Amino acid sequence: MAPNPKLFAFLLALSASTFVIGCYRRFSLVALGRPEYRLDALGTRFSRMLRLAFGQERVLGKPFGANHFIIFWSFIILAVANAEFLVGGLLPQASLTALPEPLQHALLFLFDLVSLLALAGVLFAFARRLFFPEPSLSSDYVKARSPEAFLILSLIAVLMLAYFGMHAARIALGSEDPSALPVSALIAANLVAPLAITPSALAAWSWWLHALALLSFFAYLPQSKHMHILTAIPNCFLSDLERPNTQPREEFKRGMRFGVGRIDDFTWKDLFDSFSCTECGRCQETCPAAGTGKSLNPRSIIHAIKTNLLANGAALRTGDPPSLPLIEAGEAKSGEGSSGEAAIWACTTCGACMSVCPVLIEHMPKIVKMRRHLVQMKASFPEELTTFFENIEARYNPWGIAPTERTKWHGTLQVKAFEEGKTEYLLYVGCAGAFDARQKQVTVALATILDAAGVSWGTLGKVERCCGDSLRRLGNEYVFERTARDNVNLLVERGVKKIVTQCPHCFSTLKNDYRQYGLELEVVHHSELIAALIAAGKLDLKQRVADLGRLLFHDSCYLGRHNEVYAAPRQVLTAATGASPVEFARNGERSFCCGAGGGRMWQEEQEGERINLNRVREALRQEPDTICVSCPYCLTMMEDGLKDLQGGSVKVKDLAEVVAEGLRA
């Protein structure tokens, strides 16, 4: 049974058309999404794609990543061999033999070795799934999809085995040079004879096996999660260049739908993301909500989008409304193709999922977009948030305290008003800094530090208002829009050029979100300013702070992951105490949320384990005397967690308090 070009052409056409139809079915659905521009800064995009897609940077972040790296690169290299195979199947004369001998030799050598690596990689992947699955691989979600994974792995394994069979047979027949194909030669020498099959029969059988495996692989590809082979690289190229620390603005015109309530409210890129998911589970493993038993699982959110799109695609194409809901109303749990409201409200917008996704899927903005729909179109949200929203609208702070109380933290301190031309820094006190009993102590500590360093600073006094961070992350974009406009106008009117905040949420909102409203200011977090003051020798830390004992530093998501400020707080603490702070097991970019971001601060947490308890337990394992934070939310969550866990004498301090202690000593 020699290669039969006619039969092969027929099968190839069948496979190719299944592949094309499958791809078309999916990619044409992506076009149902709303427009979004993702072709700016091509250079940056290109280098990011090289680093993350071809360099597999994030894939390699996990123990089994190297295995994927090998399979990925084998695929790329063997693409040439397979192209030759396909062409050769149609035109038997066309083959690599047309190339100059040394080059041909080198290529065959490479293919032979790479095929062995790929085979090893695939067997390894089999073994991993069967014998030592990680928690994220043993979930029901993955179990349901295991047959598909095994099918694909088997196809690849068959492909490699057939490749070796083909070449071993040719070596046995004397048509190929064994020195070019060490692995195949080994097989030819040891296996062809015992197989009791003539080399020419082996050649034919392997050829057809190879052909069928390859063609089935193509035909099946678009139906499976291995679609990511096609989409992952472009998805990295098209990823959002901003860090996930802002959300896009929304236009408020009558007659429009706001947020995402049905699948075609997403942008095309959101939909493309869903076809790029490799179902690797990295996002799920790192998500604080998923990790503490909430109904949210970022991987399921992405998967539901894909399923929903496939289910509703036909209707949408004909202009009919979708029949499968994207968001399950009320108490209903997430189902196949739908996400439950509880899952949508559980997100702390910590950004951990996005920082690990190997194909740069953007989970958090999708969750916020669905929140926008729930808040703005349905007014459906956890009860507690009604009070929160009304307080912000009526009194410009989350607690609904009278704005006249905003300056009460001054106590006996002399606090000046910000004056254009005279004052250098506006101290944006923030709602917690102004109203929360505990955080007010941090504000005072910061004021003391600024005075000690001779910094010229002032505040907006009673007219300062909430920055709107929680509003935005909770999807109340309409009220956020008004808040942001008012605040930007006020800052411009007052001639503010530099702002220092003690809250990473104010920091990120003023720095990143307000840019969308034309505000370009120098915004620094107090950790950065204090670090700079120490470096410039402006702060005389008379004595090493020792009575706080063993100091453990907790990274805030909005300072660290969202704004990449990791070094400054550590420098400050090192300078104040004379030793680097102790680290959590999960620190820096891998830090674990305190549970309060994304407006979670203002909601009850009934499902599963409380996130702050999880983090405090982790802290206590390091046996600290003091947990040091840089954020008012973290401060509250850590203190509450310590109380609940009877954390004994462990204290929680903001880094400004640590430094102020050093000034006093």
Next chain:
Amino acid sequence: MLVVVCIKQVPDTTQVQIDPVTNTLVREGIPFIVNPYDAHALEEALRLKDQFGFRVAALSMGPPNAEATLKKALALGVDEAILLSDRVFGGADTLATSRVLSEAIAKLNQREQVGIVICGKQTIDGDTAQVGPGIATRLGYTQLTLVDHIEKLDPFQERITVRRKLEGRHEIVEAPLPVLLTVVREVNRPRYPTVPMRLESEEAVVQIWSNQELQLDQNGIGLKGSPTWVSRIFSPQREKGEIVGDGAVDPAGAAHLLVDRLLSRDLLVV
């Protein structure tokens, strides 16, 4: 059937201060809000709309800037909003206020039968709780005050059953329509406006009725029609408070101190 809800715009009293010299309210720069009880009255009217398909009209007497309050009502879903605003209505006490409001309701009734009027229990600035009953009396409607739940409404038999929240007990009362209800906070949880509703309400118009429309005798309304007036406003002297212990640093210690202090003054019985 038309449901009428009466809403008053009040200064955010948590932010009002009394000028110690002139003994008058410092109202400058104080934001206005919807009287909190009236937000519940509005919600109850909207629930009747959702349930029975009634039309809802919101009514407010006040200065021109009270339009903002009615816009909020429009954003939440009332079908029409009427602001009773005229210099001659100014300076009204509860008698004159209820007179103007009841005349306006009577005028609405000529166009479409009014079945239910809903007021808040009281306002947070005037605090009299008289306006609702005043309106009912003038219109000859049954008055059901302090309602915390509408048990049953039969629009065909034109009967309503409500639960009244009284000190230490509840009372279930049935009455024929038309009826005036005053509601307490427990009656419901006010809804939050959706953005499409907010955007609609930006365009929607609040009707302004002056005395031109109502044609009331000027001696019966406004300052002239008010037999009572406020002669003085003052804050009673309060003993200065004291912060016991440091709750932020040592909550348990502070609690102990506090209990000791209360016991020593016979304020706690053990």
